Amino acid sequence: MEKPNDLRTFKLTLAYIGTNYRGWQKQAEDFPLPTVQEVLEIAVKKIVGEQKFFMHGSGRTDAGVHGRAQVAHLRITSKLPVERLLLALNRHLPDDVRIINLEEMPAKFHAQLDVNAKTYRYFVLHSLDQKQQVNWPFLRNYTWYVSYPLDLDKMRHALGQLVGIHDFKSFQNRGTPLPSTVREILAVELSSHRFGQSAFPWLPPPELNCELLEFRLRGTGFLKQMVRTIVGTVVEIGRGKLAPEAMGDILAQKNREASGITAPANGLFLDQVEY
């Protein structure tokens, strides 16, 4: 019989395409797709059999949201060396979910409670020619396609006002009630990328006349759909529907009605989790 101290704790770093999953963990929505956590648990069961085990992610991601380096902890009893365990688990996962790193950790490591900061990135494919509205197939699951003119300076100004410790209640969509909606955003960035003829073929060619906008937000924690609501609001500011100065007022109102639309899930990547 295995003693309890045979229990080992692993840190899993995960990459996944969110398109075919209903998020990291089952949420209110009900549609006929598995969650990322479910397919991981199936893979673990193939390795450990009937043994009871524990897995916990750094936080949820919504249906359609991608993980570039999501983190989870796993507590199992196993004698397999780390490298073999990594290969064995990946062998039992669908090819749009991969464990890219596996590390043995002290027993007290907790993927959610120990987080110091998270970075999210959000991509918008922005048409620069109103008469030529063509989405780029290779990025269609990784970007929000926006075809109206945007003022990037106004967007950067608005985004900058979010840095610091604020009550982000106006940017929280309905979910599990939380004791506090105060969070700290450490850094924000909005950059524009354009590509030449020799760029990778999955990037939009110059004939398409569009730019790839990249939002990057690093913070100590995020509320439900907070990044998507921030991006949706900043895009509405860029479009002229809201003034860039409105951002302070939106925060002050502490009311979801005050902010803008929720940007679609497919443009969002959980990029990094820091411990």
Added chain:
Amino acid sequence: MEKPNDLRTFKLTLAYIGTNYRGWQKQAEDFPLPTVQEVLEIAVKKIVGEQKFFMHGSGRTDAGVHGRAQVAHLRITSKLPVERLLLALNRHLPDDVRIINLEEMPAKFHAQLDVNAKTYRYFVLHSLDQKQQVNWPFLRNYTWYVSYPLDLDKMRHALGQLVGIHDFKSFQNRGTPLPSTVREILAVELSSHRFGQSAFPWLPPPELNCELLEFRLRGTGFLKQMVRTIVGTVVEIGRGKLAPEAMGDILAQKNREASGITAPANGLFLDQVEY
């Protein structure tokens, strides 16, 4: 009644993800997916109704092969302005196929017969650490994953021997018999890309310890699966299964048995067609 001179000729530039198609045009293989040409013809029918029309591609692409800028001509009777026709056709296409440019051409333009040169690009995701074999989910449909060591110098030497006018019979897979298997390769290139932590999230992160190899071949014409057979052979040379000097001998033998494996379809992009 419309007169025959109402017939207009258009040049369509097309981007498509080949993953869910059984190629540009129905071939010998029989599997339950549409072809790219089929979905385009369905879209054209929605616009022109019962009218008979003609469409012809610059050449076939295999099942799983991607188009970054495939070209086809379309002869239809229509009074729609070019811009509206482009929008209308795209509206009736699945989102993994897009017409990225539409141009009216002289009646004699022929997408296949008028080709001056074509460029193909092929991508290999190459693991640099034998103990860490993890494919990157975001590129799994766009790259061939190779986990063994490769000697890039040998590969470049072998590839260079293909430039010029040669009988490429040894690199042709079975297909429609052709009057000649002599073709001209104008340029070849093999480059290696590595990515840092701030690269786009669909590119492999540094922790994955891999490189993205890119083959680029520009030629006046290519035989059936010629690029894939060249890439497969060059990879076998890089692996040490064949000597780099063997390339001259392989060409001289004019026999498919002399060359190496056919690289998988998913790493291949038809990148450009020149007229």
